[in-house]
Amino acid sequence: MSFQGNQVTGRGINTQGNLWESFIDNNGGHGYCYINQDGSWFQRNTNGSKTFDNGRGFLQYTSPSGGTIIWHYSNSS
Numbered sequence: 001m002s003f004q005g006n007q008v009t010g011r012g013i014n015t016q017g018n019l020w021e022s023f024i025d026n027n028g029g030h031g032y033c034y035i036n037q038d039g040s041w042f043q044r045n046t047n048g049s050k051t052f053d054n055g056r057g058f059l060q061y062t063s064p065s066g067g068t069i070i071w072h073y074s075n076s077s
Helices: none
Strands: 007-013 019-024 030-035 041-044 050-053 058-062 068-072
Antiparallel strands (some): 007 019
């Protein structure tokens, strides 16, 4: 789930059964992501930005400065 160029520093399954991964970038910045059993995922990037996707058509991106963008999308093919 982490962006290309980041080094994975840890990976596992938490007590709720969700996958997690921690990573570090070339500048020493840390980030992590969760992939949840309900299809949602959350990622905190090394620059402090955050992305949440509920897996059902809602995605929210928050920039390092706190600005937020929300997308609605369709899962149908």
